[in-house]
Amino acid sequence: MAKYLISFPSAAMVVPDGDWDAVVRDSHAVIDEAKTAGVYVFGGGIDEQAPPMLVQADGSVSEGGYPWAPPLDGGFTVLELPSREDAIAWAARIAKACRCAQELRVFQFDPQS
Template identity: 75%
Template structure:
């Protein structure tokens, strides 16, 4: 089985303020279904109120991330699934709950990690 990252950037989630409660309930319901199915690894979102830092190999810390890379933000779910088809189906369920499209990627898992 492979681990799949299902994610979206913050800007993709364009939801009216009065719908945010329903989005939260629906998203949590899908996560509970994933847990019940035994495919859930973890989920969450980047805390955009805490700015990133870039830590170099010598331990030096600089404010911000890579200056040439787009910012990383939004929500992330990692599920362990037997096929890409099942991953697409779960991504569609999450997209429906979050009211925005989801990116689907496969982790190249390091067996020693």
């Protein structure tokens, strides 16, 4: 089994004002299905009101993330699944519920995690 990251940036989620309640209902339903299926690891959205902090090895902190990287925002779900095909199927279900395409990535296996 591998862990898959299913995600989207905030800008991808363009939903008409009257449709937000349905998006919330549908996306929560898919997450509930993943939990019931035993494949849900964790998920959520980046709190865009809390600015990122860059923490150095010496413990010093500066406001903001890597200056050269695009901002990290949007929603994320991590599922543990037996195959890439299963991950694609779950990503499609999440895309339908959220009304936007989802990016799919697989985590490298690490026996310590």
